Amino acid sequence: MKITIIAGARPNFMKIAPIIEAIKKKQSEGVDIQYRLIHTGQHYDKKMSGDFFEQLGIPEPDANLEAGGGTQAEQTAAIMIRFERDLLENPTDLVLVVGDVTSTMACAITAQKLQVKVAHVEAGIRSGDWTMPEEINRLVTDSITNYFFTTSEKANENLRKNDIEEGRIFFVGNTMIDTLLKHRSNFRKPRVWDELRLSERAYIVMTLHRPANVDEEGKLRVLMDEIIQHSQGMPLVFPVHPRTAKILQKLGVSHPRLHMIEPLSYLEFNYLVERAKAVVTDSGGITEEASVMRIPCMTLRDNTERPETTTMGTNELIGTRPKAIRPAMERLFAGKWKQGGDIPLWDGRAAERIVSRLLIEFQNTEASAATAAV
Template sequence: MTMLIDIIVGARPNFVKIAPIIAAMRARADAGADIAWRLIHTGQHYDPRLSGSFFEQLSIPEPDHNLEVGSGTQAEQTGAIMIGYERILLKRKSDLCLVVGDVTSTMACAITAQKLHVPVAHVEGGIRSGDWTMPEEINRLATDAVTDWFFTTSETASEALRQSGAPAAAIYFVGNTMIDTLLANRSRFAPPDCWETLGLSDDGFIVVTMHRPANVDQVESLARTLREIGESARGLPVVFPVHPRTAKTLAGVARLPTNIHVVEPLPYLEFNYLVERARIVITDSGGITEEATVMGVPCMTLRDTTERPETVTIGTNELVGTDPGVIAPWLSRLFDSGWKRGSVPPLWDGRAGERIVDALLALPDRATMRRPGRSARPTPAH
């Protein structure tokens, strides 16, 4: 019997992570495997600059369902996603709900699926920052609490799951689907318009991205951070693609250093063209630290914690904190002493999507799709 899998997407990182999974499912189905899927877009990122271009560039098919939840508070988005996905499942249940990453859509659909007795698989299970002030950390914990099958990006994540009580048989260390997408598309990276208009050249500019509340929700703090970056860049142009959340605060900043160039959010291929050629990337995004590590680009993370420690212990990333005062010393280290050399973490080799689909097709309990030790039906009372 054909296994029907719901694939949940809602925000930019999800699009990047599900592309290789869909490609692997297509390949297995073409080879005769009994597997089918429904792509469900929650609409959590409703701005076409943050979603539409990714579908086109990464060959992701049009969604089977788009919940179009749009903007709102955490609770408003969660509720709207749950209601929309529940309606889909009540019309036709899938055999498995596959969620990726740690956005609101991930958590909301995982809980909704389990309440309707649809098993859940979590790609990037076990990732932890330890920082409960981050909405993403709550999403990770809640999602993993109701997950049946875990696909992890690192042995660190696998160990976190074992420590939390997840059975070893439910954990699959498969690698990183975000890196699958990066490696599959690296030859297609293309210069954005700002490459010519700003006169950029290889290793001759800095890329900045920020969207975390600690960095962008206060005008004064954001202004100081950008001032420190601009004044410490030693004249290099700083390209700053602005996330819609950041743009709201940036509108209140009276003046930016002249070498900071604010640009619109960039499509995947154009953004990574810049990252690959930058002198350094300064970010608060976990995913960008992974991409920079694989491309061997120095990376400075403006956060106090990271859920991707392998980018620091193995890769090119340094976790520097949120105090703008640390930016100048770290950039001085880059310019005067050079940056550390990193390497690529294990299994970040472009085949994670294939491993995930092969594992799904070989699950030990296909009849119920439940992880070991978890009953598909309530245990009768005695």
């Protein structure tokens, strides 16, 4: 069996790393399974070259489509054109896409037009917010997917509502958590830990990048003021997204306790999260990691595509209104934040389940084709 694996942005690589490892394990057992890794080049991040691949044990991609830059439409077109060429030159039995970035949607469409089956890892998640480009990517990808690998029962329900047959939905768990659990013992102390004299449970980690929070300059300033004012003297460690950094610099936002630092590597960032008092974020993936590590997480969004982090984890949606910060901080420092619990199948074995299921489905397809030829 030949599988072409697609990744286009930093979170994608965290999700595909354990899948590649599971494939290699099957190969070591004598199973006839091969993979080809394609980096679409959608996002470039210096922390994703060199040390990032080494830290997560990801091999260098077999091809980089270098399709970054431009508008979303231009990027989608570039990915499709270049991936089509690569797919024609390197035939495969299946294209595996993960997550919900532009590369996910563009490569799924390209594969289906060439009559190549598609497997979507992290299928079925929905925010219900069509202003998010990721939501459009999810909807389109799931409308043309053959095999749906899900992270939660809620995702299963979403797919059933769209009349997806039960036999094509596979509840396997979360490959991002596979990566987290595998590397947790290897988290690496960043330089900023000693530079800022940080100590466990005595600082807050922040990440902000979504347009609803950072595009309205006046609102962003008030949001930052509220966080600073109500964080009870704790240092705020803020690895800043380049886009957000430009806006904050323009606004002149600064404070002695606000430490805006360069983006960190995967192992360094999670070292900080694991030891933090809390996380303030608008990122979906971070809510998953914080929940598994039982770190209080305040999400500055009005919706989430990962509701299991709020119903079973440590995440709470507090919305995008700056005035929501104070009561949330008061609950945190009063020790009234929820503890969270185990989330079903987030146990570090999702990738094993995915690869095993793909092999079964491929064998079934081969057997059906052989029977039809008789």
